[in-house]
Amino acid sequence: MFTDHSVDSAPAASRRAMTATAERLGHLPAAIGRLAESPHLLDGFLKLSAMFEATTLDPLARETVILTIATRNECHLCVAMHTAKLTTMGASPGTIAALRDGGPLDDPRLAAIREFAVQVVERAGAVEPEALQAFLAHGYTTRNALEVVLGIGAYTMSTLANRLVDAPLDEWLEPFAWPGLSGSAAR
Numbered sequence: 608m609f610t611d612h613s614v615d616s617a618p619a620a621s622r623r624a625m626t627a628t629a630e631r632l633g634h635l636p637a638a639i640g641r642l643a644e645s646p647h648l649l650d651g652f653l654k655l656s657a658m659f660e661a662t663t664l665d666p667l668a669r670e671t672v673i674l675t676i677a678t679r680n681e682c683h684l685c686v687a688m689h690t691a692k693l694t695t696m697g698a699s700p701g702t703i704a705a706l707r708d709g710g711p712l713d714d715p716r717l718a719a720i721r722e723f724a725v726q727v728v729e730r731a732g733a734v735e736p737e738a739l740q741a742f743l744a745h746g747y748t749t750r751n752a753l754e755v756v757l758g759i760g761a762y763t764m765s766t767l768a769n770r771l772v773d774a775p776l777d778e779w780l781e782p783f784a785w786p787g788l789s790g791s792a793a794r
Contacts, residue, residue, distance in 0.1 A: 609772040612643040620646030624653055638684055638774035648768055655761035662754040664720075666696060671717045672758040674706040675724045678785075682766035684774045686785035694783070707785060719745035724755050732756065 610616070614625045614635070621643035629635040642649045659669060670693050677685035686707060693703050705712045712718040723742040726734045742752060768774075776784060 609641045609644055611637060612640045617643040618646050621649050624649050628653070634777075634779075636688075637777050638769050638772070641772040641774055642768055644772075648764070652761065652764050652768070655757070655764065659754070659758045659761050662751075662757065663748075664751055664754050664758075667693075667698060667702075667717065668720050668751075669758060670696070670698070671706060671712075671720050672724050672755055673762050675721050676728075676759055676762040677766055678707065678709060679725070679728065680763065680766035680770065681787060682769050683785050683787070684769050684776055684780070685762065685766050687776055687780040687783040690783040690785070691780060716745045716747075720747065720751075720755065723747075723752070724759060727756060727759060 612618075612621070612625075614622050614629070617625055617640070624646070625635060625639055625643055628639050639649065642652070662669065664672070670689055673689050674686065674693075677689060690703055690707060693706070699713075701713060702717065704710065706721075712721065719742055723734070723738065726738045739752060743749070
C-alpha cells in the first residue's frame, strides 16, 4: 500500500533527508523509501534519532533503550538493524541475544536501563520513586532519565511507522533477522 520511493519519486521535501541518509550509509534503506511518503515523519525521526545519539548515554546504553522499544513494539526491521549495529560495536553475543529475546542481561547497568525504559513506557512516565532510585543507583543521572524518554519517543515513532508501512528487511540485514519474542519474554 505504501510506495517504495526513490529520491526521484519521493515528495520534494523528503529528498534532502533521503540523499543525506544514502550518503551516510552508502545505500538508501527500503524503510526510508517508504517513510519518505511523509517528509515530516522522516525528517522528525532522523532529527530525533540524531539527538538521541548525541546524548550523554553511552552507545551500549542507547542501543539497549532502542532494542527494548524495538522488541516491545515487535519491529523486526529495527531489531535486525540494531542487532547489526551492536555487532559492529563489538557487543558480546550474550548481550545481543538477551536484548533480542528479553532474557537476563549479565551487565547490571544495562539491565537497569532496560528496566527503567520498560517502567517509563508501562507507567506512561509516572515511574515510582523507587524505580528511579534503582536506575540512578547504577551510575545514571536524572539527565540520563530524560534522555531515555527521548530515545523512547524517537524509537516508538520509528517502530510504529516501520510496522505501519510494512518496511521490508534490506538484504544486508537478513543475517540479523529476528523471529520475534515468544512466551514470557514478550512484554
